[in-house]
Structure formats: C-alpha cells, structure tokens
Amino acid sequence: MQTALFDLTGKIALVTGASRGIGEAIAKLLAQQGAHVIVSSRKIDDCQAVADNIIASGGSAEALACHVGNMEDIERTFSTIKSNHPRLDILVNNAATNPYFGHIIDTDLAVFEKTVDVNIRGYFFMSVEACKLMREQGSGAIVNTASVNALQPAEWQGIYSITKAAVVNMTKAFAKECGPLGIRVNALLPGLTKTKFAGALFEHKEIYDEVLKTIPLKRHAEPEEMAGTVLYLVSDAGSYTNGECIVVDGGMTI
Numbered sequence: 187m188q189t190a191l192f193d194l195t196g197k198i199a200l201v202t203g204a205s206r207g208i209g210e211a212i213a214k215l216l217a218q219q220g221a222h223v224i225v226s227s228r229k230i231d232d233c234q235a236v237a238d239n240i241i242a243s244g245g246s247a248e249a250l251a252c253h254v255g256n257m258e259d260i261e262r263t264f265s266t267i268k269s270n271h272p273r274l275d276i277l278v279n280n281a282a283t284n285p286y287f288g289h290i291i292d293t294d295l296a297v298f299e300k301t302v303d304v305n306i307r308g309y310f311f312m313s314v315e316a317c318k319l320m321r322e323q324g325s326g327a328i329v330n331t332a333s334v335n336a337l338q339p340a341e342w343q344g345i346y347s348i349t350k351a352a353v354v355n356m357t358k359a360f361a362k363e364c365g366p367l368g369i370r371v372n373a374l375l376p377g378l379t380k381t382k383f384a385g386a387l388f389e390h391k392e393i394y395d396e397v398l399k400t401i402p403l404k405r406h407a408e409p410e411e412m413a414g415t416v417l418y419l420v421s422d423a424g425s426y427t428n429g430e431c432i433v434v435d436g437g438m439t440i
Contacts, residue, residue, distance in 0.1 A: 191423035195220035198271050199420070200263075202254055202312065203281030205232035208331060208376065211409035212278055212416050217245030219417060222271075226263065227281060228253045254281045254308030255300065264315040273323050276420045277316040279309045279353075280331040290344030298345055305349035310356060313371070317364050324368040327420040330357050331412075332373045334433055340397070350375075354431050361429030370428045372419045377435030378406040403436035411437040 199216045203209035205227035217223045217240045225237045225247055233249035240247035248270075252263040267274055283304040286297040313328055320326025332353040339347035357373040364371055378397050398404055415434050418424045432439060 192219050192417055192421045194421065197221040197275040198273055199276035200224040200226060200267065200274060201278040201280060202226045202252065205229065205236055208409045208412045209280040210236050211413040212280065214240060215413040215417050217247055221276065222246040224248055224250050226250045226252045254312055255304035257311065260311050260315060274316055274319045275326055277312065277328045278416060279312050279328065281308065282331065284343065284346040286345060287342050289342065293345050301345045301349055306352050309353055313360055317369055320369045321367045326369045328360065328369065328371045329416050329419050330373045332375045332431065334375050334377045334435055336375060357431060358429045365428045372427050372429065373431040374412060374415055375431055375433040376407065376412050377401055377433065401436040403438050405436050407434065407437040415439060
C-alpha cells in the first residue's frame with residue numbers, strides 16, 4: 187500500500203543482485219511503491235523473470251544484466267541508463283559475493299580478488315557513476331547492502347567480513363562528500379537472513395546455532411524483512427538520513 191511518505195511514483199531505481207533473495211524483495215517493494223525498477227544481476231534471464239513478475243503485479247520494471255565485478259559491465263550499464271531514462275533517483279548496491287567459507291589463512295589470491303572486486307570495487311564504481319547522474323539533477327539516494335559481519339567478523343567468513351566493513355566506511359565517505367550535492371548515502375546491515383547466498387550457514391547446523399545465540403529475537407530473518415528498511419531510506423520518510431548504517435538482525439532494527 188502506498189502512502190505519501192513512501193510514494194516513489196516517477197522515481198527510477200536501479201537494484202543490483204535483484205534476481206533473488208534480498209535484492210529481489212527490495213526490487214518488488216520499490217515497484218509496489220510506484221518506482222520504475224531496473225532489475226539487475228549477472229544473468230539476464232533471471233533479471234527478466236523478476237521484472238516480468240513485477241509487471242504482472244501491476245508495477246513497472248525492466249531487466250538489465252550487469253556483473254558489478256566487471257568494470258566494462260558497469261560502464262555499459264550506466265550508458266544504457268543514460269540513453270533510456272532522463273534520470274536515476276535510487277541505487278541499491280546489493281550484488282555481492284562470498285565464494286569462500288573456511289579458515290582465513292587458507293584464503294587464496296583468486297578468492298581474495300573476486301571478493302574485493304565485487305564487494306568493494308563494484309560498490310565503489312557503481313556509486314561513482316550513480317552520483318554523477320544524481321549530481322546533475324541535484325538529488326538521489328544510494329543504499330549499500332553491507333552485513334552485521336562488518337561490525338563483528340564471522341567465523342570462516344574472513345575476507346567477506348573485511349569487505350563488508352569496507353562498505354560501511356565507503357558509505358560514510360560517500361555520504362560526507364555527496365551530501366552537499368543532494369545525494370544521500372546509507373547502508374543496510376542484514377543479520378542472518380534465509381537466502382541462497384547464506385546457504386553455507388544454514389547447511390552447518392553447529393554454526394547456525396551459534397549465530398542464532400547472538401541474535402536478539404533468536405531467529406533468522408526473511409528477505410522481505412530487509413526490504414522495508416531500504417524503502418524507508420530511499421523515501422521521503424528517510425530524507426534526513428545520510429551516512430546511517432542500520433542493522434536489521436533477526437528481523438529487528440537495531
């Protein structure tokens with residue numbers, strides 16, 4: 187249901203990693219509130235399936251393939267947006283990778299580079315290109331999906347946790363320098379959420395149980411519980427937020 191505070195009618199939103207999980211939930215909710223959503227991830231067919239679902243539900247969407255770990259893809263994505271739309275109002279940097287689950291000292295160079303390229307370099311240059319467009323219109327909102335691992339590294343997720351800590355500081359850096367341009371930049375820090383991306387945690391019962399002990403509500407969250415926070419941050423209701431990093435753990439905002 188739309189309200190005046192959350193009405194995104196006329197807004198153009200780009201959501202990365204939107205073919206499933208948290209990104210898909212965000213894309214669908216933004217569309218429900220009136221935004222035209224550019225559904226983006228690596229595989230165009232998966233993006234199109236989500237876009238088709240949004241359209242079938244009465245929303246407005248399009249599919250656009252982009253691997254944020256690839257600089258040429260980022261350049262092509264924003265070239266397409268410039269050609270097809272008069273503006274970009276919202277960027278949700280949600281695409282991420284976590285290819286390694288194991289002891290930190292066994293992290294090899296290929297895994298290190300892949301995780302850094304997507305989770306840090308990808309977020310950085312997606313934000314750079316979005317801010318260039320938003321600067322021209324004097325407004326815009328960016329939300330970066332980080333993780334509670336940014337605040338407390340998780341066992342067997344060393345390099346992933348390190349990159350998510352970098353996303354938090356990146357958010358604050360962009361917020362500080364782009365706020366005067368009318369661009370707000372905030373971060374969402376999900377706790378344990380039931381997604382394919384977090385599958386390794388759910389497959390290891392001992393680790394899952396240990397993580398659960400640290401969660402106030404003693405339960406994991408669902409992707410839809412993350413989407414509402416993003417809607418708040420990009421809407422008029424969250425128009426005073428900038429540089430905020432909001433933790434949503436077990437479905438509870440902390």
